[in-house]
Amino acid sequence: MKEEFFVSDSELIMRVKQKDNDALQQLFVRYKPVVNKIKAQYYVRNYDYQDWDQEAMIVCYEACCLYDFERNSQFGAFYKTKFTNRVRSLLRYELAKRREANRTAISYEYGNDIGIIMEKFTNDYKLPISEIYSQFLSNLSELELLSILVYLGKLSHQQACKIGRCDRLKLLQAKARCKRKLKDELF
Structure with a gap:
């Protein structure tokens, strides 16, 4: 293990490009202080340390795959930039206007405990339901009664049109x- 600690970044990057998971893990551990520093600078809601490490590991793999030895001088700077950009993208996603309700939401139990939620159940019906329906049906025209029978499946559209002499x-x-009319009766 001590021998592998002295392996250069370029050797580890080459091994990661060849799908070597141990090399990726070793490179990630080597740059863990960079991750911790960025983690201390930003707050992403609902991200715990495992989420941060997973995101940092994914970015480390992507950085290894994209790293060009001739163009880029230091892998650490490249990785830090990519990880910082990923965290900023996460923040932009979370802080979008359409997700504002998610950020400001509280649980029902908490709202009930602090007194924000006031539940009152009132029954505004003065008549029993059967009387409301009787009154509702007595106020309908013949065509409206036919449409209810169609809606309930007792008549077909053709039969109702024939009886009511309508289209x-x-x-x-x-x-x-x-x-x-039913909505007006009930509410």
Whole structure:
């Protein structure tokens, strides 16, 4: 193990490019202080140390695969830049306007404990439900009653149109009126 510690970065990078997991682990451990420094600078909600290490390991592998020995001088600087950019991308994703509700959300139990949630159940119905439905049905026209029978599956559209002497559009309009009237009765 001590002999492998003195292996150069370029040798480890070449081994990582050849899919050597031990070399990746060794390179990651070598640059762990860089990860810890970046971790101390940024806060990503719901990220624990394992999430940070996993993200840093993924970026380390990507950096090894993209590293060009002739173009780049130091792997450490390249890796630090890539990891910093990844963390900033995570922050941009989290801080997007459309995710604001996720950041400011609290649990139902906590809201109930601090008194934000006030639950009141009120029953505004003055009549029993059966009387409401009876009253609702008595206020419907013949075409509206036919549309309810179609909606309940007791009649087909053709049968209802024949009985009501109307077309399908009139039947659909009657159905919409029934829904609106029932909603007015109940609420």
